[in-house]
Amino acid sequence: MDRIIIRGGRTLKGQVPISGAKNAALTLLPCALLTDEKLTLTNLPRLADVDSFGHLLNELGVSTKVQRGTDGSIGREMTMDAKSLASTVAPYDIVRKMRASILVLGPLVARAGEAKVSLPGGCAIGNRPIDLHLKALEALGAQIELAAGYVKATAPGGLTGGRYSFPVVSVGATENALMAAVLAKGETVLDNAAREPEIVDLANCLVAMGAEIDGIGTDRLVIRGKPRLNGARYQVMPDRIEAGSYACAAAITGGELDLMGARMGDMATIFDAMRVTGVDVTEIEGGIRVSANGRLKPSNVSTAPFPAFPTDMQAQFMSMLALADGTSVLTETIFENRYMHVPELARMGADIQVHGRTAIVKGVDGLVGADVMATDLRASMSLVLAGLAAKGETAVHRVYHLDRGYERLEEKLSAVGADIERLSDG
Numbered sequence: 001m002d003r004i005i006i007r008g009g010r011t012l013k014g015q016v017p018i019s020g021a022k023n024a025a026l027t028l029l030p031c032a033l034l035t036d037e038k039l040t041l042t043n044l045p046r047l048a049d050v051d052s053f054g055h056l057l058n059e060l061g062v063s064t065k066v067q068r069g070t071d072g073s074i075g076r077e078m079t080m081d082a083k084s085l086a087s088t089v090a091p092y093d094i095v096r097k098m099r100a101s102i103l104v105l106g107p108l109v110a111r112a113g114e115a116k117v118s119l120p121g122g123c124a125i126g127n128r129p130i131d132l133h134l135k136a137l138e139a140l141g142a143q144i145e146l147a148a149g150y151v152k153a154t155a156p157g158g159l160t161g162g163r164y165s166f167p168v169v170s171v172g173a174t175e176n177a178l179m180a181a182v183l184a185k186g187e188t189v190l191d192n193a194a195r196e197p198e199i200v201d202l203a204n205c206l207v208a209m210g211a212e213i214d215g216i217g218t219d220r221l222v223i224r225g226k227p228r229l230n231g232a233r234y235q236v237m238p239d240r241i242e243a244g245s246y247a248c249a250a251a252i253t254g255g256e257l258d259l260m261g262a263r264m265g266d267m268a269t270i271f272d273a274m275r276v277t278g279v280d281v282t283e284i285e286g287g288i289r290v291s292a293n294g295r296l297k298p299s300n301v302s303t304a305p306f307p308a309f310p311t312d313m314q315a316q317f318m319s320m321l322a323l324a325d326g327t328s329v330l331t332e333t334i335f336e337n338r339y340m341h342v343p344e345l346a347r348m349g350a351d352i353q354v355h356g357r358t359a360i361v362k363g364v365d366g367l368v369g370a371d372v373m374a375t376d377l378r379a380s381m382s383l384v385l386a387g388l389a390a391k392g393e394t395a396v397h398r399v400y401h402l403d404r405g406y407e408r409l410e411e412k413l414s415a416v417g418a419d420i421e422r423l424s425d426g
Ligand SMILES: CC(=O)N[C@H]1[C@@H](OP(=O)(O)OP(=O)(O)OC[C@H]2O[C@@H](n3ccc(=O)[nH]c3=O)[C@H](O)[C@@H]2O)O[C@H](CO)[C@@H](O)[C@@H]1O
Pocket: 022, 023, 024, 026, 100, 126, 127, 128, 129, 130, 131, 132, 133, 134, 168, 169, 170, 171, 172, 173, 310, 311, 312, 334, 335, 336
């Protein structure tokens, strides 16, 4: 298994190209199932999850062709052809590797009238049920059955438009419902829908495929279903969480990074919280410049659905605040178990106490390199960040978590001055 070795204490400076967004890619890829024409996605990041999604689509009978980008963006492009479907089953072996596999449920039942998807189960950050995905599809006329670890959705005569108000804001459930509604007969109204930029990206791609959607970017989506959608060519948005993570790398090392391709509008709350710590954030041509000088100030942050501070940035922010001059309070309101990085940061000298959903972060003067182990993607990145600032050597184990969401991490960090390498245990 690979590990990442970081010798900390270098000030980072330079340009970091921001890749296409993992969380947008993972909801744009299943859109291929909605049409018998070709869908080409450009600016796709080279990530384990994107590859896994490609395999899942192949399993369903979708042909996929991947090539270097031809649109000037840094990502690859994938052309998917779901002219006819060979299967409507998403098997356990793929779903267990990637929770986002559940996002084929809505498109499959909408297009084929049936779908069977392995239940994703819990993961390190929380229980993560899918009840809202199922209720929203039921509101569109799908029959749902759970058996032997699978969810089966059927709608032999096709889905019909309906109304559903989400009791809790859910990114994935909104995505599944939206992808199903575009092929349902009649009008669908989704209330208390998630408004994350990745959902706007999904809606824009569906519109490019011929869907009719009102209220894009708001919490009420009104969809007039179409009997069929056409193919399209669509560019995946830049990854705001990757960009936010590199912004933390600039801050924690007292450096200056230009996040090329990042979009300010998607990241306002992240940068508001960062400015409180004394970090400078300015828009530059083609990206955003983040620079820091001297000791950071504390900042209190509470995670919540967009436009509030994203849960996917909580761990990285915590590493930064672990070195601030004072005490910060972080509150995690989305996932019940998203503090698994805390004991690892403590091994590097951080002073953090967790009380339920709240973490009290008392800034320390310095961190010290150590062997650390991560249990999820963003927790891994928080340890990399801590390693960049720590004295001595840090070894981050279980790198496969990072490979799910950070494209060419060591290359991007080395290019701006980090002393970082990947070692393989063979
Ligand atoms: C691939 C992808 O885009 N993943 C993102 C997506 O995950 P994901 O779509 O899984 O997260 P959700 O927005 O659905 O989860 C939000 C909250 O709703 C709860 N819930 C969700 C669905 C459901 O049926 N029932 C239910 O109770 C969850 O347990 C959680 O407490 O949004 C999360 C919240 O921004 C991010 O951290 C993930 O990176």
